Amino acid sequence: MTCLNYLAINLWILGYLDQGVQKYQEAVDYAEQLSHPYSLTFAHGMAALFHAVRRDPHVALHHSELAFKLAKESGFPFFLALSMIVRGWARSQAGKGSMARKLVENGVEVMQVIGTELGQPFYLSLMAEVGGTDNKQGLELIRSALEKADESQELWFKSAIYWLWGKIGETINLSRDEISNQYWQSIEIASEQEAKSFILRGAVALVKFDAAGEQAQLARHALRETYQWFEENQDDEFLVEAGILIKSAT
DSSP: OOHHHHHHHHHHHHHHHHHHHHHHHHHHHHHHHOOHHHHHHHHHHHHHHHHHHHHHHHHHHHHHHHHHHHHHTOOHHHHHHHHHHHHHHHHHHOOHHHHHHHHHHHHHHHHTTTTTTHHHHHHHHHHHHHHOOTTTTTHHHHHHHHHHHHHHHTTTTTHHHHHHHHHHHHTTOOOOHHHHHHHHHHHHHHHHHTOOOHHHHHHHHHHHHOTTTTTHHHHHHHHHHHHHHHHHOOOOOHHHHHHHHHHHHH
Protein backbone atom coordinates (compact mmCIF):
# COMPACT_ATOMS: atom_id res chain seq x y z
CA MET A 1 0.00 0.00 0.00
CA THR A 2 2.85 2.38 0.87
CA CYS A 3 4.71 1.56 -2.34
CA LEU A 4 1.57 2.13 -4.41
CA ASN A 5 1.19 5.60 -2.92
CA TYR A 6 4.74 6.64 -3.75
CA LEU A 7 4.53 4.99 -7.17
CA ALA A 8 1.41 7.04 -7.94
CA ILE A 9 3.22 10.33 -7.30
CA ASN A 10 6.27 9.29 -9.31
CA LEU A 11 4.23 8.08 -12.27
CA TRP A 12 2.20 11.28 -12.41
CA ILE A 13 5.25 13.55 -12.21
CA LEU A 14 6.98 11.54 -14.96
CA GLY A 15 3.95 12.08 -17.19
CA TYR A 16 2.04 8.82 -16.82
CA LEU A 17 -1.09 10.58 -15.66
CA ASP A 18 -3.69 7.82 -15.85
CA GLN A 19 -1.34 5.24 -14.34
CA GLY A 20 -0.62 7.58 -11.44
CA VAL A 21 -4.30 8.02 -10.68
CA GLN A 22 -4.87 4.27 -11.00
CA LYS A 23 -2.10 3.44 -8.49
CA TYR A 24 -3.36 5.98 -5.96
CA GLN A 25 -6.83 4.42 -6.16
CA GLU A 26 -5.36 0.94 -5.76
CA ALA A 27 -3.56 2.11 -2.61
CA VAL A 28 -6.75 3.54 -1.10
CA ASP A 29 -8.76 0.43 -2.03
CA TYR A 30 -6.13 -1.86 -0.50
CA ALA A 31 -6.02 0.18 2.73
CA GLU A 32 -9.82 0.00 3.01
CA GLN A 33 -9.67 -3.79 2.59
CA LEU A 34 -7.11 -4.01 5.39
CA SER A 35 -9.27 -1.79 7.61
CA HIS A 36 -6.18 -0.98 9.67
CA PRO A 37 -6.20 2.51 11.25
CA TYR A 38 -2.66 3.55 10.31
CA SER A 39 -2.88 2.10 6.81
CA LEU A 40 -6.15 3.94 6.19
CA THR A 41 -4.74 7.21 7.52
CA PHE A 42 -1.56 6.80 5.47
CA ALA A 43 -3.49 6.04 2.27
CA HIS A 44 -5.85 9.00 2.57
CA GLY A 45 -3.08 11.35 3.71
CA MET A 46 -0.88 10.43 0.76
CA ALA A 47 -3.87 10.61 -1.59
CA ALA A 48 -4.45 14.18 -0.37
CA LEU A 49 -0.80 15.01 -1.08
CA PHE A 50 -1.00 13.34 -4.50
CA HIS A 51 -3.98 15.43 -5.58
CA ALA A 52 -2.40 18.61 -4.23
CA VAL A 53 0.62 17.88 -6.47
CA ARG A 54 -1.85 17.40 -9.37
CA ARG A 55 -3.56 20.65 -8.33
CA ASP A 56 -6.97 19.07 -7.94
CA PRO A 57 -8.26 20.83 -4.80
CA HIS A 58 -11.68 19.12 -4.78
CA VAL A 59 -10.30 15.58 -4.51
CA ALA A 60 -7.41 16.72 -2.28
CA LEU A 61 -9.92 18.22 0.16
CA HIS A 62 -11.94 15.00 0.24
CA HIS A 63 -8.95 12.85 1.19
CA SER A 64 -7.45 15.41 3.56
CA GLU A 65 -10.70 15.56 5.54
CA LEU A 66 -10.80 11.77 5.82
CA ALA A 67 -7.12 11.70 6.84
CA PHE A 68 -7.70 14.42 9.43
CA LYS A 69 -10.60 12.51 11.02
CA LEU A 70 -8.64 9.23 11.11
CA ALA A 71 -5.44 10.85 12.39
CA LYS A 72 -7.32 12.66 15.15
CA GLU A 73 -9.15 9.51 16.26
CA SER A 74 -5.99 7.38 16.40
CA GLY A 75 -3.44 9.99 17.42
CA PHE A 76 -1.14 10.19 14.37
CA PRO A 77 0.44 13.69 14.56
CA PHE A 78 2.27 13.57 11.22
CA PHE A 79 -0.87 12.84 9.23
CA LEU A 80 -2.86 15.26 11.35
CA ALA A 81 -0.41 17.97 10.29
CA LEU A 82 -0.27 16.84 6.64
CA SER A 83 -4.07 16.82 6.36
CA MET A 84 -4.28 20.31 7.87
CA ILE A 85 -1.79 21.65 5.34
CA VAL A 86 -3.54 20.13 2.34
CA ARG A 87 -7.01 21.06 3.67
CA GLY A 88 -5.87 24.66 4.01
CA TRP A 89 -4.44 24.73 0.49
CA ALA A 90 -7.56 23.13 -0.98
CA ARG A 91 -9.84 25.58 0.82
CA SER A 92 -7.76 28.52 -0.37
CA GLN A 93 -8.42 27.42 -3.94
CA ALA A 94 -12.13 27.79 -3.14
CA GLY A 95 -11.61 31.36 -1.90
CA LYS A 96 -11.61 30.66 1.86
CA GLY A 97 -8.40 32.57 2.44
CA SER A 98 -8.12 33.47 6.13
CA MET A 99 -9.30 30.12 7.47
CA ALA A 100 -7.16 28.29 4.93
CA ARG A 101 -4.02 30.18 5.85
CA LYS A 102 -4.45 29.37 9.54
CA LEU A 103 -4.88 25.67 8.78
CA VAL A 104 -1.68 25.54 6.75
CA GLU A 105 0.29 27.52 9.34
CA ASN A 106 -0.92 25.24 12.14
CA GLY A 107 -0.04 22.16 10.12
CA VAL A 108 3.50 23.40 9.38
CA GLU A 109 3.91 24.30 13.05
CA VAL A 110 2.95 20.76 14.12
CA MET A 111 5.47 19.36 11.61
CA GLN A 112 8.18 21.50 13.19
CA VAL A 113 7.19 20.51 16.74
CA ILE A 114 7.40 16.78 15.99
CA GLY A 115 10.69 17.29 14.12
CA THR A 116 9.55 16.27 10.64
CA GLU A 117 12.00 17.27 7.90
CA LEU A 118 10.67 15.07 5.09
CA GLY A 119 8.35 17.03 2.81
CA GLN A 120 9.24 20.48 4.14
CA PRO A 121 9.89 22.00 0.67
CA PHE A 122 6.42 20.89 -0.44
CA TYR A 123 4.66 22.09 2.72
CA LEU A 124 6.37 25.49 2.68
CA SER A 125 5.45 25.97 -0.98
CA LEU A 126 1.76 25.35 -0.21
CA MET A 127 2.04 27.80 2.67
CA ALA A 128 3.57 30.35 0.29
CA GLU A 129 0.71 29.94 -2.16
CA VAL A 130 -2.00 30.23 0.48
CA GLY A 131 -0.57 33.14 2.43
CA GLY A 132 1.77 34.94 0.12
CA THR A 133 0.16 35.64 -3.22
CA ASP A 134 -0.70 39.20 -2.20
CA ASN A 135 2.61 40.21 -0.60
CA LYS A 136 6.30 39.44 -0.38
CA GLN A 137 5.90 36.90 2.42
CA GLY A 138 5.19 34.31 -0.25
CA LEU A 139 8.61 34.82 -1.83
CA GLU A 140 10.32 34.45 1.55
CA LEU A 141 8.60 31.11 2.01
CA ILE A 142 9.51 30.04 -1.52
CA ARG A 143 13.17 30.80 -0.85
CA SER A 144 12.95 28.84 2.42
CA ALA A 145 11.42 25.91 0.54
CA LEU A 146 14.27 25.93 -1.99
CA GLU A 147 16.87 26.15 0.78
CA LYS A 148 15.28 23.15 2.49
CA ALA A 149 15.26 21.22 -0.78
CA ASP A 150 18.98 21.88 -1.37
CA GLU A 151 19.94 21.10 2.24
CA SER A 152 18.07 17.80 2.34
CA GLN A 153 18.46 16.95 -1.37
CA GLU A 154 14.70 16.38 -1.47
CA LEU A 155 14.40 17.64 -5.03
CA TRP A 156 11.28 15.98 -6.40
CA PHE A 157 9.18 19.15 -6.04
CA LYS A 158 11.89 21.72 -6.80
CA SER A 159 10.70 22.43 -10.35
CA ALA A 160 7.17 23.15 -9.10
CA ILE A 161 8.54 25.53 -6.45
CA TYR A 162 10.21 27.64 -9.16
CA TRP A 163 6.95 27.55 -11.12
CA LEU A 164 5.15 28.87 -8.06
CA TRP A 165 7.81 31.58 -7.63
CA GLY A 166 6.91 32.80 -11.10
CA LYS A 167 3.18 32.70 -10.33
CA ILE A 168 3.58 34.67 -7.12
CA GLY A 169 5.94 37.04 -8.93
CA GLU A 170 3.21 37.84 -11.42
CA THR A 171 0.84 38.86 -8.62
CA ILE A 172 3.31 41.24 -6.95
CA ASN A 173 4.72 42.67 -10.20
CA LEU A 174 8.28 41.39 -10.11
CA SER A 175 10.35 42.27 -13.15
CA ARG A 176 9.59 40.46 -16.39
CA ASP A 177 13.11 39.02 -16.49
CA GLU A 178 12.89 37.59 -12.96
CA ILE A 179 9.54 35.96 -13.58
CA SER A 180 10.68 34.49 -16.91
CA ASN A 181 13.86 33.20 -15.26
CA GLN A 182 11.91 31.36 -12.56
CA TYR A 183 9.67 29.68 -15.12
CA TRP A 184 12.68 28.73 -17.22
CA GLN A 185 14.44 27.35 -14.14
CA SER A 186 11.35 25.23 -13.51
CA ILE A 187 11.53 23.83 -17.05
CA GLU A 188 15.28 23.12 -16.82
CA ILE A 189 15.03 21.24 -13.53
CA ALA A 190 12.04 19.23 -14.74
CA SER A 191 13.90 18.39 -17.95
CA GLU A 192 16.89 17.08 -16.00
CA GLN A 193 14.53 14.89 -13.97
CA GLU A 194 12.49 13.84 -17.03
CA ALA A 195 9.46 15.12 -15.11
CA LYS A 196 7.16 15.59 -18.07
CA SER A 197 4.20 16.95 -16.08
CA PHE A 198 6.35 19.68 -14.55
CA ILE A 199 8.00 20.50 -17.91
CA LEU A 200 4.53 21.05 -19.34
CA ARG A 201 3.47 23.19 -16.36
CA GLY A 202 6.52 25.45 -16.60
CA ALA A 203 6.37 25.76 -20.37
CA VAL A 204 2.68 26.69 -20.38
CA ALA A 205 3.30 29.37 -17.76
CA LEU A 206 6.29 30.89 -19.56
CA VAL A 207 4.67 30.96 -23.01
CA LYS A 208 1.53 32.58 -21.57
CA PHE A 209 3.52 35.13 -19.58
CA ASP A 210 6.01 36.31 -22.18
CA ALA A 211 5.10 34.96 -25.59
CA ALA A 212 7.65 37.11 -27.46
CA GLY A 213 10.61 36.66 -25.10
CA GLU A 214 13.75 34.71 -25.97
CA GLN A 215 13.19 32.14 -23.20
CA ALA A 216 9.57 31.79 -24.23
CA GLN A 217 10.72 30.69 -27.68
CA LEU A 218 12.72 27.90 -26.06
CA ALA A 219 9.76 27.12 -23.81
CA ARG A 220 7.47 26.87 -26.84
CA HIS A 221 9.78 24.22 -28.31
CA ALA A 222 9.76 22.30 -25.00
CA LEU A 223 5.99 22.67 -24.85
CA ARG A 224 5.43 21.24 -28.31
CA GLU A 225 7.89 18.38 -27.81
CA THR A 226 6.51 17.43 -24.38
CA TYR A 227 2.88 17.72 -25.46
CA GLN A 228 3.49 15.27 -28.31
CA TRP A 229 4.98 12.78 -25.84
CA PHE A 230 1.81 12.51 -23.72
CA GLU A 231 -0.55 9.66 -24.49
CA GLU A 232 -2.58 9.58 -21.27
CA ASN A 233 -5.37 11.75 -19.86
CA GLN A 234 -5.90 14.24 -22.65
CA ASP A 235 -8.44 16.02 -20.40
CA ASP A 236 -5.73 17.15 -17.95
CA GLU A 237 -5.93 20.93 -17.41
CA PHE A 238 -2.33 21.66 -18.43
CA LEU A 239 -2.50 19.36 -21.47
CA VAL A 240 -5.65 21.09 -22.70
CA GLU A 241 -4.05 24.49 -22.17
CA ALA A 242 -0.87 23.36 -23.90
CA GLY A 243 -2.85 22.17 -26.92
CA ILE A 244 -4.61 25.52 -27.20
CA LEU A 245 -1.29 27.43 -27.00
CA ILE A 246 0.31 25.22 -29.65
CA LYS A 247 -2.64 25.61 -32.03
CA SER A 248 -2.73 29.38 -31.56
CA ALA A 249 0.92 29.63 -32.59
CA THR A 250 0.46 27.74 -35.87
